Amino acid sequence: MAEKSAGKRVLPQKRSRAESEKDRPPGLNENEKSIYMLIKSREGMGISQPDIRSAISLDIRTLNKVLDSLQTKQFIKMVNSARNKRAKIYMDFHCQPSSELSGGHWFTDGHFDEALVGAVRHSCLTLIKTLGVVTVDDLISSINKRNIVVGGVTRAQIDDILQSLKVDGVVDELRSSGIGDFSRVPVGKVCYKIVADKKQPLVGAMASIPCGVCPRITECTPDGIISPDTCVYYQNWLGF
Amino acid sequence: MVSQHGLKLAARLITSHFGDLVGKVCECLLRRGTLSLLEIIRFTELSSSQVKNSILVLIQHSCVQAFSIPRPVASGAEIRTVTQYMALFDNILHRLRFSKFLSIVQTDLGLQCRNLLEGLLQHGRLTFEQLAEREVSKKQFEGSTSSQDSLRVEFDRLVHARYVERCPKPEPFVSPPVEDKLTSARKRGANLVNIGTDEVLESKTSDRISDVPGGHKRKHEALEIDKETEAVIVESGVLWRVNFEKFVQCLKKKACVANARLRLGLDAGIILEAMIESNTTQGNKNSVQSSLENIIEAVRGKPGGISMTLEHVRVILEKLGSSLSSEESGVLYEIDLKAIIRICQTDEVEALVLKKYGEVAYRIFRFLAKQAVVQETDHISDVTLIEKKITQGILVKLWKDDYLEMKKAIAQGSGQTQHFLWSVNWDELWEHILDDMYHAALNLSQKISHILEQEQEALQDKAKRQRLQKGRLTLEFSLLKLDDALMLFHDF
Numbered sequence: 047m048a049e050k051s052a053g054k055r056v057l058p059q060k061r062s063r064a065e066s067e068k069d070r071p072p073g074l075n076e077n078e079k080s081i082y083m084l085i086k087s088r089e090g091m092g093i094s095q096p097d098i099r100s101a102i103s104l105d106i107r108t109l110n111k112v113l114d115s116l117q118t119k120q121f122i123k124m125v126n127s128a129r130n131k132r133a134k135i136y137m138d139f140h141c142q143p144s145s146e147l148s149g150g151h152w153f154t155d156g157h158f159d160e161a162l163v164g165a166v167r168h169s170c171l172t173l174i175k176t177l178g179v180v181t182v183d184d185l186i187s188s189i190n191k192r193n194i195v196v197g198g199v200t201r202a203q204i205d206d207i208l209q210s211l212k213v214d215g216v217v218d219e220l221r222s223s224g225i226g227d228f229s230r231v232p233v234g235k236v237c238y239k240i241v242a243d244k245k246q247p248l249v250g251a252m253a254s255i256p257c258g259v260c261p262r263i264t265e266c267t268p269d270g271i272i273s274p275d276t277c278v279y280y281q282n283w284l285g286f
Numbered sequence: 287m288v289s290q291h292g293l294k295l296a297a298r299l300i301t302s303h304f305g306d307l308v309g310k311v312c313e314c315l316l317r318r319g320t321l322s323l324l325e326i327i328r329f330t331e332l333s334s335s336q337v338k339n340s341i342l343v344l345i346q347h348s349c350v351q352a353f354s355i356p357r358p359v360a361s362g363a364e365i366r367t368v369t370q371y372m373a374l375f376d377n378i379l380h381r382l383r384f385s386k387f388l389s390i391v392q393t394d395l396g397l398q399c400r401n402l403l404e405g406l407l408q409h410g411r412l413t414f415e416q417l418a419e420r421e422v423s424k425k426q427f428e429g430s431t432s433s434q435d436s437l438r439v440e441f442d443r444l445v446h447a448r449y450v451e452r453c454p455k456p457e458p459f460v461s462p463p464v465e466d467k468l469t470s471a472r473k474r475g476a477n478l479v480n481i482g483t484d485e486v487l488e489s490k491t492s493d494r495i496s497d498v499p500g501g502h503k504r505k506h507e508a509l510e511i512d513k514e515t516e517a518v519i520v521e522s523g524v525l526w527r528v529n530f531e532k533f534v535q536c537l538k539k540k541a542c543v544a545n546a547r548l549r550l551g552l553d554a555g556i557i558l559e560a561m562i563e564s565n566t567t568q569g570n571k572n573s574v575q576s577s578l579e580n581i582i583e584a585v586r587g588k589p590g591g592i593s594m595t596l597e598h599v600r601v602i603l604e605k606l607g608s609s610l611s612s613e614e615s616g617v618l619y620e621i622d623l624k625a626i627i628r629i630c631q632t633d634e635v636e637a638l639v640l641k642k643y644g645e646v647a648y649r650i651f652r653f654l655a656k657q658a659v660v661q662e663t664d665h666i667s668d669v670t671l672i673e674k675k676i677t678q679g680i681l682v683k684l685w686k687d688d689y690l691e692m693k694k695a696i697a698q699g700s701g702q703t704q705h706f707l708w709s710v711n712w713d714e715l716w717e718h719i720l721d722d723m724y725h726a727a728l729n730l731s732q733k734i735s736h737i738l739e740q741e742q743e744a745l746q747d748k749a750k751r752q753r754l755q756k757g758r759l760t761l762e763f764s765l766l767k768l769d770d771a772l773m774l775f776h777d778f
Contacts, residue, residue, distance in 0.1 A: 158673040167671070210671040213653045248548070250637030251771035252719075255764050257726035259642045266729065268294070274729040275736045284757035 073119065077104065077112050085122050085136050090144035092125060092137035151203050162195065163207075169194045170207050174217060174240055179227045181237045182208070208238055215241060256283050288375055289717070291724035293317060296378040298731055303381060304343055307332065311340035315350060315373035322368050341371055345456075347410035348377045348527055354459045367459070376777070380530045382727070382769050387533045391449055398440045403449060403528065411453050411527040414441055451529040535571065538778045541770065542626045549629070550605050556591050557602045560584035561621060572624040577616050627778045634771050635719055639689065646672055647680045651689065651710075660693060660707035681708055688718045720775045723768060730765040734758055 074082060080102055085093055093101075099109060113136060116122045120139050127133045127147055135147060145151065152159055166189070173188050174180050182204050190198040211217040217238045224233035231237045252258035256279035257266075266272045274280060288296075293316045301309025314330050315321060321329070327337050344350035350371050357368045380387075384407050392400040405420050406412060412420075418437045444450040539562050547555030564580040567573065576584075582599060585591035608619045632655060640648040649670050654661060667677040684690045691711040697703045737758045744750040 152671065160673065163671050206668075206671060209669060213656075213669055214649055215652070248633045248637045250634045250641070251764070251767040252634065252723060252726060253637045253641035255726060255730065255768065257729050258638055258722075263722065263725065266725070268298075268728070268732055274733040277729075277733075280733055284760060286753070286757060 074116075074121070077108065078116055078121075081109070081112050082116055082121050085116075086138045088137065090137065090141050090147065092135035092141075092143065092147060094133050094135055098136070151200055152206070166195060166199055166203060167207050167211070170204065170211065171216070171240075174238055179220075179222070179231055179237045179239050181231055181235055211238075217241060256280055288316075289721035289724060291721050291728055292375070295724045295728040295731070296373070296375055298728060299378055299381050300344070300349065302731065302735060304340075304347075307336055308340040308343050311337055312344055312349065312373055312378070315371060316375065316378075320370045320372040322370055326371065344373075347381075348530075349374055349381075352456065377530060379772075379776075380533070382765070383533070383537070383773075385766070386537065386769075387449075387528065390533060390536050391444070395440070395443050395447060395449075398436075399444050399449075402437070402441055402444060406450060406526060406528050411525045413523045413525055414438070415523065417441070417526070445526075448529055448532045450526050451532075453525040453527050534773070534777050537770075537773060538571075538623065538627070541630060541774065541778065542623050545626055545630050545633075546606060550602065552590065553594060553598070554602050554606060556588050557581065557585055557594075557599055558606060558621065560588060560591065561603075561619065562623075566615075566618070573620055573622045575611075575618050575620045577618055579616075581619065623778075627774060630774050631716065634774065635689075635715065638719075639684070643680065643683065646676060647684065650677060650680055651684065654690065654708060654710050657709065660709040663706050663708070666708065681706070689715060716775055720772070723772045723775065727765060727768050727772060730761055730768065734761050734765070737761065 081098060081104075084098060084101055095109065095113070098113075099106070102109075104112070113122070116136075117124065122136050123139050125135050125137060125143050125147065127135050135143075137143065152163055154162065169189050169192075170185055173185055177184065177188075182201060185204050185208075186199060186201060189195060189204075208217065208219070212219055218241050220228075220237055220239055222228040222231035222233055222235045222237050224231070227239070228237065250258070256277065257263060260266065260279060262272050266274070266277070268274070280286075293313070296316055297309055297313035300312040310330050310332065311326060314326055318325075318329060323334075323337065323341070326341070327334055330337060332340075341350060341352075345352060350373055352369055352371050354367045354369050356365045358365050387407065388400050388404060391403045401421060401424075402417060405417050409416075409420075418434050418441075421437055422434075441450070539559070542562070543555045543559045546558040561576050561581050561584070562574050564576040564584040565574040566577075566580070567575045578596075578599070581603070582596065585594055585599060603619050603621075606621055607625060608621045611618050611620055636648060636652060636655070639651045643651075650666060650672065653666065653670055663678055663681060664674065666672075666681070667674040670677070672680075681690060681692070685692045685708070689710070691709050691714070693707040693709075695705045695707055697705060737754050741751055741754045741758070744754060
């Protein structure tokens, strides 16, 4: 039994050593190897410099040296995070940045693509208005069929757009009853409809007078330098 | 607690209506809380007769309430009754709304009643004889006649509709004195005192008049006495004044109906109005309750209501957010007016955000306004699909201007990450918006006075005078509209 267990203890060690030797990239020293393995293990998510330091205790100078060396040898690359522009993220040279890192499906070349959002939003709204009641599948197929967006839209993109339209109170999320407007949609399926009585934003009492939007209101006093008697905004508003 | 701009606005209203001396006395009371005559004289540095006359004017117009309290004098051994004066902030602000009150009465009871009410608004408190005399002389001047009897009938209608009420006792006695209440009153908490003590005083005095047992709140039924007794009271020199509370109720109803009409269409406005008119609850002013039969009956009596089916009324009541409750008298529909007022308040703030900060900020604010819990910057950006940098900038701007509340959260992981959490703190936002509204109303009224002065100077220049008049009308209309919004946040 003792021999068996001793054998069991020895064999994995041998195997792991052999594997690690096999995996160890050629031309890397011990520090470079451990940092490279850590970066590689994070795949598309990458890892920032402070995170590497907290995982492997190395002084900053040595760490920077190692990171530079790994970059030169093209083992790793540095990418920018779309969410935190200042953070430098290191990842395996052959990995692609994950959607969390690149910013997701609304980012093109690391920048938020406002035009893309606007185009998909507009297309969705037009289709919902035209078709009356739509499902997510309807929107994806209609947009892709018409080639409105280059490369087509994904379900996640349509979900995002519908969520923002819901937040803005433009569309309602409903479950199909299978009758009337919903006759096209199977019973119980989630579908979307334009809010029937979507009211225009009210013209408020405060919003319609200069004081409501005045950038100097905090400095305005009855007898001060800025006062209603001398106010230029009032003059312009009243056409004096 | 009334904000600084609220106090300034109230003081300005009094100054423009009654002159500088009365304005000074009123401002002193508004800023310093409840004071005795001697204290007012000391603080205002006016003569005794000037202060006395000013206080008389203010009491006559229900802008100041006098009351007596027992107070220790000198070493504290001897207790003497001292008359105290306190400014009634709400009543002062109602002076902005006189034209609205007149319009309500004219629509409801006709021109004659409107004229009688005008007399009371102009003179504060009058006996029926004085009111009739004023009306008769006015008619004579205009070349028409009106008998005392017809005026009495009209006046009875005003009383029964509760637009007019008997004046409370001139100087009620408050006993026992609550020491800490008095000290807190002195800490510039003019309005705080108004709400607390005024209600006690008002109820005490009307108890005396209507013989309701002490400690009970004034009952409106007490006023509904038979016509014979009414006639005796009318002729026996009882002083009458305008019942502001009733007008506030009317304006609240009007605001709720207008909002329902705007949100859900004309029919919703008609149905809500009918429901408020057929309301069966008296105590709770924030909700209305009525049976479907009564609502239908009231709806049928309104123009455009006759064609509405039972089912249609039911659907609209549901859209209005009504709840059903079973009482002994049957099933009752109940609508929370406070909830409708809340919608009006939110609409007002959202409109301001849209105009002041633009559409992107409006979308972010609307999203946060609907959330019950704090939201992180990235999440707000993801949900609204607005770039993070722009979202951040807008959030910071709204936070700096007190529209949002921000909290920092530090996540401890491999390193420290700081997260910013955002939410709308409604209570603080209402206070901030109300103060801004008082400031804007103060500015509008100052500008109106300024233009009036300019009009006097431009008597010779007709074109300039017309231009100024046009500008003044715009300002006056804006002030009325702003006052509607002000009432949403302060009175309803």
